[in-house]
Amino acid sequence: MLVNGREVPGPLFDFGLLMFHNAKLLLQNQSGPFFYLSKVESYMEARLWSQIFFWTEKKLSMPTGCIKATVLIECVLASFEMEEILYELKEHSAGLNCGIWDYSASFVNKFGHRTDFLLPDRSKYVDMEKRFLHSYMDLLVQTCHRRGALATGGMAALLLKLLEIKAGVDGFMVYDMDLIEPMQKLFKLHSHGQNQLMQLREDITVTAEDLLIMPAGGVTLYGLRYNIAVGVLFIEAWLSGRGHFFYLGKVEDSATAEISRSQVWQWIRHQVRLEDDGTVVTRALVSSLAEDLMEDLKLAIHCQTSSDQQRLMTAVAMFLEIVQKNDFPEFLTTYLNLDHTFLSSQSQHENGQTDTVPKARL
Known part of the structure; x- marks a missing residue:
């Protein structure tokens, strides 16, 4: 979207539209303009958002501090600046949030080229009881x-919800x-009570080593196939205009897609x-496993038409392109929005061209 000829960052554009059209209405209905800030890596980003919030409240003649934001600590770098992030947001802060899969994927994003940060099979070796994750929470x-x-x-x-309650969380995010x-x-x-703010967790001391140590374990064929399937099916859902889907009895979304494609990329890079x-x-x-999975993937999406099949084949090609790149694409959804394969696929669907499949590029 362009404003005065300049491209506007998506979060700012969405924020501006919501505030202009809905903020006062939300306040009148005993709610408010409440947001969550994802992918924050530094307190400097929190400071920028705080400045945006103050400016917006003044511009719209709204009470100072009526805008609230929860910051998702889903990047390993942000886990070292949580105090500073809370400080920068001050009266606009609605707290911090844990996100296990985006957080785990961030290790590949930031340190994936290093063998000492090789993340093992998430289906077998990565869960909230592992040291680096329970320390983070x-x-x-x-x-x-x-x-x-x-x-x-x-x-x-x-099971994870129960572990989170035991750790002292005050609530959860839900998708439904x-x-x-x-x-x-x-x-x-x-x-006990509406929250657990009285649990100060003075019984723990978390070190940098606690946050950075990778769990022991290897890679299984099942885990590799599962990651490929989740990555492909998320892209297929994205092309269909959906942000989540069900696979083998589990809800999968952008977070599980991120960790899935991140692990496959890292395992290829280090030839595990x-x-x-x-x-x-x-x-x-x-590539061979993706081809072998095609029938299972068709069943998963209830593939019935040539358009369904084309979309699935496009998703496979895009997934292979992403995990086979030499350089790690930082965010999956950004890549899907901006990459020409996605745009050309959408153009083909709009024009009714379903007989060609985009090829993966390295």
Whole structure:
């Protein structure tokens, strides 16, 4: 979107539209303009958002501090600046949030070229009980509660919710409004009061080593196939205008797609060997497995028309392009929005051309 001939960053454009059209209406209905800030890496970004919030409140003659934002700590760099991020947002802060898969993927994003940051199979070796992840959550809760700020957990399975409550979180993010009531009941059952701000977590000390140590483990064929499937199916859902989907009984979204494609890229780069039989993970192996998965993927999306098949084949080609690149594409959704393969695919769909499949580029 261009304003006065200049391209406007998407978050600022969306923020401006919502504030101009809806902010006062939200306040009148005992709610407010509440946001979550994702992909924040530094307190300097939080400072910028705070300045934007102050300017907007003044411009629209709204009460100072009525805009609230929860910052998702989903980048390893931000985990070292949580105190500073809360400080910069001050009266605009609605706390911090944990996101296990985006956070895990950020290790590949920032350190994926290093063998000492090789992330093992997430389906077998990565969960919230691992040292680097439970330390991250413990530190987030401790940091928030020291400052009287709320700490929230992410969108995850029931077992993880219980671990988050035990760690001291004050609530959860949900992807479906129907989950609000059962999550509230779960929270009341396993905690005391409306939040857990009184849990200051003074019993823990988290070090840099705690935050940066990778869990032990290798890579399985099942995990590789699963990551390929999730990555492809997310792109197919994205091309269909959907942000999440169900696969093998689990809800998958941009976060699980990020960790899936990140791991495949890293395993190819470091040519890891599968635990199953010692096979080296290569570009050729990933391409072969993607082809082998086609029938399963067709069933997963209920593929019925030539357009469905074209979209799936486009998703496969795009996934292979992303994981086979020499340089790691920083964010999957940004790449899908800006890359010419996505744009050409959309153009083909609009023009009814479904007989060609974009080829992966290295």
